[in-house]
Amino acid sequence: MSGHRLGARWRRRRPLRTRLALAATAAVALVAVGVCAAAFLVVRGALYRQLDLSLTQSARLAAQHNPDSGPETLSGECRFLAAPACAEVVPADPARDPEKPYLLPVDPAARAVAAGTQAPYYTAIVHEGHPARMLTTDYAKGRALQVALRADTVEDGIARAAWWLALTAAAGVLLAGLLGYWVARTGLAPVTRLTATAERIAATRDPRHRIELPPPGPGKGAEDEITRLAGSFNTMLGELEQSVTAQRRLVADASHELRTPLTALRTNAELLARGDRLTPGQRERASLALGRQLREVTGLVNDLIELARDEEPQLLVEQVRLVPLVEYCAGAARGHWPGVAFRVRVEPEAGAAVVAGVPARLSRLLGNLLDNAAKFSPAGAEVEVALALRGDGGTELTVRDHGPGIADSDLPYVFDRFYRAGAARALPGSGLGLAMARQIARAHEAELTAEAAPGGGAVFRLTFGEAG
Template sequence: MTVAVAIAVAVAVALAAFVAYLAVRGSLRGEVDRALEEQRVVPPPGVAQGRGGPFGQRFGRLPARFGGATPFIQLIDAGDGVELRGPEPIAMPVAERARDVAAGVAEAYFSDVDVRGTHTRVLTVPVGDGVAVQFGRSLEPSDSVLSRLRLILVLVVLGGVALAVALGRLVSRNVVAPIAEVSDAARHIAQTEDLGRRIEVQTHDEVGELAEHFNQMLDTLERSVAAQRQLVADASHELRTPITSLRTNIEVLAESEALPPDERAQLLEDVEAQTTELGMLVADLIELARGDEPRRESEDVRLDALVSEALTRARRHAPGITFEAQLEPAVLDGTRERLARAVNNLLDNAAKHSPPGGVVHVTAGPSGVRVRDHGTGVPDEDLPHLFDRFYRGASSRGRPGSGLGLAIVRQVAEQHGGTVRATNAPEGGAEFTLELPATTPTGEVEPTTPSLWRQ
């Protein structure tokens, strides 16, 4: 990055210096040309007509300082004649183009010539009768200025490059350092699996946003890993009891061949019940683990139809419970399988805590799903923990279940941008509200079930 900045600045400064040099050179040349234009003189008519004698070349010595403020002047004809008319008898070289100007076949022009080692600017103009006059002025003062200017511009370019390198390193240090810190943090995490490291956000620019997003990613990853570890720890704890009990019963069955038939039947019944409980626990654990995965492809789900299907299932599993339902058409963008599992868990929980012959009220619509039972309700101290994994209140410890059903409900609600809460109804019993971002379908929709029905 520093090299790129230095090259860019060097090119920019060099171009600016080149343009400045051309501008100064053009200005100095312009001043010399204007001075030559002002020095135009017409030679005496006798000389122009040849009456002053034939043209001859009279060369004299070169003065210590050629030109100066007074231009050098010489007359030329179309042939090879040259007549010196300047204060110093110094002849300038005559080009073929200058003879053409004297002959009247070319226009006046400026040219640079070398006169005995002196860089000279020459203006050649016709004066008629086959004669042209040449005015010369030394360019040494201009060349001296341009030489010093070139040195200054070179120093400016070099200084600009040096300054660009210094600024480039400073900028690179400020810009690259946070990126390098992010890279070091990623390398450290990959090598040590330490998710507790964070990057200090010192700026609010794009690099600062990168560091902040990286920290947010680490927060999410750390929570996910912590949840997985907690799930494994909780599962190990919860699986230990039924597995130990199952192993004990199997050992008793294997070693006690002389058990009475009724005791043997009781042991087999216990083994079957423990196996079922273990299977339910494993299924719930798998469901929780699947819920930690990224959300699958979603679809439009008719929430009222989904609740209607869940009620049909609940009636089969709890035939002694009456379900009263009020369903309104509602559409939700989500994963049908997971939503059905959440609704089934709410209905199973309500049926499990209802007295024999009890009634469960269910409403569903654009606001979500509400399930209310007429059981004993939930103790106030249990309400904040109902949706924790493996939590079982005092009133639930004697009932079958893994303690994961409501945790799955909360997980599904959060995945779909909703919430779930539990309260105690004023008339008795518990009420669970699953709020989901559902909407009323557009157009005419046929209800899947009567809006109010009992079973």
């Protein structure tokens, strides 16, 4: 158990590239060694089969030339394959052995072959200090024939084959190591770049870094998993960069926007602190200004908190009828802007329009649009609110004012946080109302756009999809 834990600890401490290289090397080396071992067995078997075939032919020739020989040595020249084989006849009964000793070793198995109780067999022997192979087969009734050939050439061939195959296996293992290293280096190159990029981001806290990906080209096929992982990491870095940039811009814009009201708050607070030097009218005006500025700062901070979340809170969604909601928001806007006329027009087909949403958030969206339209409307002008059904089954709400309109250069930025067109810089507001309206619209899967109205003014178009 301790050895297993040590091995697991060693594997965890090794880099992934090393472990992958070792795994690939081991796999290829195992295949190379297995193939060489199988080749050695095939070569060894082929050489021995050739020797056994020569022994069988020699035994057949000896039996043909000496069809009825008694126990004796038929041939004593035990050389190589091309030379005559050693041959002798062995009886089943040891009492019938000749006085002259046998040239080849005789064992009880040879007597059993002579007696017909055992099948012929091959034996590896040593003859006069040289390796040899002997065949013991049946010869005649009660006798067996033993034939032997020198096996030097076969043994040398097997030794040479073993040496060359061992050299081949060693070269295969070395090549497997090189290939394993190359595979690990090439296959994990995106992972290495990903790691280096992550380390640079952790060190510099700068998400602008990216992993270099191979350029897409014709005929390259589908990307592998590592490349897709690197691409996903780049996408994540892009999202992170956008989030960090938006956060920094929000902080910078908020600091800029809060500087003026906070300065005014401090001035009025310091003025009230010297209240004994002020007239009652001056103290009242300073108090009113201080209260108004506190409300503005409070509203600005609340808006900043909502926008900083960059998402809508998970509230209870219900089916909201748009006509009563629009009429309620228009009535509230009339109370806030008594000098502006708000006219609501609902097409008959849109009278029963319903959307899934949060009534309070939708009221905030419409209230921001109506406040924006009233802010830019001249005294006595009219803000037109229209509700209609679209041809695709969706619902469209438009808010039009008759103010100075939106310049083409300002259209791409009207929904940005703290953005104010040139005509709006002298007007009250924080520059967050339209940004918040678009955020609420996206949370309700609606689209909010702005455009210049024909004949002057601006039109804000809120489009809801088909009700589910």
